[in-house]
Amino acid sequence: MSHEEEKVKVIDARGSYCPGPLMELIRTVKQSNIGDIIEVWSSDEGSQRDIPKWTEKAGHEFLGVIHEKGYDRIRVRKTR
Amino acid sequence: MKRILVVGGGTGGTIVANNLAHRLHEKLVKGEIEITVVDSSSLHVYQPAYLLIPFGIMHRNEAIRSERDLLAETIKFRQERVNKIDVNNRLVKTDSSSLQYDFLVLATGAQPDYSQVPGLEKGGYDFYTLENAYKLREAIGKFEGGRLVVAVAGIPFKCPTAPMEFAFLADSYYSKLGVRDKIELDYLYPLPRPFTIPNVAEQVQKLMDDRKIKTDLLFNVESVNPEKKEITSIEGETIKYDLAVLTPPHTGSEVVRVSGLTDKGGWIPTDRYTLHVKGYDDVYAIGDATDLPVSKAGSAADFQAAVVSTNIWDNINGFPPSLRYDGRVMCFIITAIGEATILLFDYEHPPSPPPPNFACYWYKLVYNRMYWTVTAKGLLPGFGV
Ligand SMILES: Cc1cc2nc3c(=O)[nH]c(=O)nc-3n(C[C@H](O)[C@H](O)[C@H](O)COP(=O)(O)OP(=O)(O)OC[C@H]3O[C@@H](n4cnc5c(N)ncnc54)[C@H](O)[C@@H]3O)c2cc1C
Numbered sequence: 001m002s003h004e005e006e007k008v009k010v011i012d013a014r015g016s017y018c019p020g021p022l023m024e025l026i027r028t029v030k031q032s033n034i035g036d037i038i039e040v041w042s043s044d045e046g047s048q049r050d051i052p053k054w055t056e057k058a059g060h061e062f063l064g065v066i067h068e069k070g071y072d073r074i075r076v077r078k079t080r
Numbered sequence: 081m082k083r084i085l086v087v088g089g090g091t092g093g094t095i096v097a098n099n100l101a102h103r104l105h106e107k108l109v110k111g112e113i114e115i116t117v118v119d120s121s122s123l124h125v126y127q128p129a130y131l132l133i134p135f136g137i138m139h140r141n142e143a144i145r146s147e148r149d150l151l152a153e154t155i156k157f158r159q160e161r162v163n164k165i166d167v168n169n170r171l172v173k174t175d176s177s178s179l180q181y182d183f184l185v186l187a188t189g190a191q192p193d194y195s196q197v198p199g200l201e202k203g204g205y206d207f208y209t210l211e212n213a214y215k216l217r218e219a220i221g222k223f224e225g226g227r228l229v230v231a232v233a234g235i236p237f238k239c240p241t242a243p244m245e246f247a248f249l250a251d252s253y254y255s256k257l258g259v260r261d262k263i264e265l266d267y268l269y270p271l272p273r274p275f276t277i278p279n280v281a282e283q284v285q286k287l288m289d290d291r292k293i294k295t296d297l298l299f300n301v302e303s304v305n306p307e308k309k310e311i312t313s314i315e316g317e318t319i320k321y322d323l324a325v326l327t328p329p330h331t332g333s334e335v336v337r338v339s340g341l342t343d344k345g346g347w348i349p350t351d352r353y354t355l356h357v358k359g360y361d362d363v364y365a366i367g368d369a370t371d372l373p374v375s376k377a378g379s380a381a382d383f384q385a386a387v388v389s390t391n392i393w394d395n396i397n398g399f400p401p402s403l404r405y406d407g408r409v410m411c412f413i414i415t416a417i418g419e420a421t422i423l424l425f426d427y428e429h430p431p432s433p434p435p436p437n438f439a440c441y442w443y444k445l446v447y448n449r450m451y452w453t454v455t456a457k458g459l460l461p462g463f464g465v
Contacts, residue, residue: 015373016373017373018271018276019235019270019271019276020373022270022271023235023270026270026300026314029314030302030314046278049272050271050272053272053298054272054298054315057298057315058298058314058315058316059315059316080316
């Protein structure tokens with residue numbers, strides 16, 4: 001595991017449906033420090049669409065999506 | 081003797097108890113079965129009335145009944161506050177008694193939690209209690225113009241359609257009074273669309289655009305400033321208002337939280353098909369108290385009550401369980417005074433609502449009365465809305 005991997009906060013929202021994963025991300029970002037990376041695990045297809053939209057509006061950095069079997073790992077960096 | 085204990089005598093708990101009382105009447109009379117409902121309140125409130133009270137469409141006397149009178153005579157009702165649920169020892173403790181059970185049904189509901197958003201309680205109005213619905217009725221009546229903001233300050237909350245229905249009703253109410261042009265109506269919502277379900281959201285967005293209800297999406301309320309009359313979002317926006325109608329975030333009943341039966345959000349982990357509290361075959365959870373991925377709606381509680389009462393009946397009579405909950409929910413969306421549409425959906429099938437019409441509105445008004453005589457009586461569990 002790289003140094004960066006260690007700092008990643010993981011939210012396992014698999015099995016939770018819209019708007020669960022986005023709401024959990026918002027809650028976690030609120031409680032995090034600037035620079036923190038947050039990774040949402042979501043099996044809800046809508047997350048891939050909604051999370052980048054929210055990240056952009058809230059002024060954070062969208063780091064991308066890693067597709068796993070049955071779910072996605074969606075990464076965001078808190079920037080403000 | 082088998083003891084069925086229902087904690088919470090709201091919509092879900094009352095339907096389960098009454099339906100079982102009908103089916104098990106003889107056994108109850110012979111003393112082979114006992115059904116007990118415990119609720120801290122002696123009154124049963126029909127919460128959908130809260131949305132309609134501010135516009136004078138429903139009234140207090142249509143919204144409240146005595147819980148004792150609503151329950152079948154064979155059911156024992158205890159007006160007591162439950163303060164501990166010990167599922168390992170099959171024991172429920174209230175302020176004054178200890179109750180043992182063979183089957184436990186948790187139907188403790190959800191309640192507004194104003195503490196999650198600074199300024200929320202003082203900054204605006206809401207329609208999530210009877211008292212607040214009446215305060216809002218006064219404010220709506222006195223409002224002479226300016227910016228009326230309808231905002232959702234936290235998900236999940238009871239009745240996901242209610243805030244947008246409030247915006248539609250306000251538009252309709254002020255249009256009928258001939259003062260709509262003096263009012264700017266804004267709808268603030270946490271998601272990138274004005275409702276959770278995408279295809280319904282599209283139709284709602286169109287209606288809001290047509291009615292000149294401005295939508296500000298991806299707006300997650302961080303705080304409310306009652307002095308400056310401002311709402312600030314997590315996303316960094318600030319919106320000024322003259323009158324704010326705010327939907328508070330919700331959480332589960334304290335008793336299920338202190339009994340260690342919930343997740344972080346205060347909801348009970350529940351099997352989405354059997355409705356067992358995860359890990360306990362003798363404990364069921366229904367309605368708003370659960371973590372099920374469905375709306376916190378009375379109709380969902382009603383459909384779930386049908387599953388639980390049937391499966392308890394099966395068990396008592398030596399049959400395997402014969403029903404599974406399929407995620408069914410039925411919701412009206414009132415789109416104007418005199419106009420509504422209806423959503424029917426489940427885990428597998430999204431809703432396809434008809435265009436708003438008078439028949440749906442009329443049915444909703446009729447249903448408001450049928451609730452007391454049919455739904456809550458447990459006569460047709462699973463058919464109500
Ligand atoms: C404004 C508004 C509009 C709505 N409109 C609709 C609609 O149009 N259609 C629809 O389907 N649904 C609607 N609903 C939602 C519906 O009212 C709820 O989903 C439904 O009441 C849930 O039923 P329940 O049994 O889970 O909880 P409730 O009916 O809330 O019952 C919970 C009960 O548990 C009791 N309780 C809790 N803790 C304890 C304790 N520690 N000890 C003893 N008793 C306890 C409470 O006193 C309460 O009686 C609306 C709700 C609101 C607020």
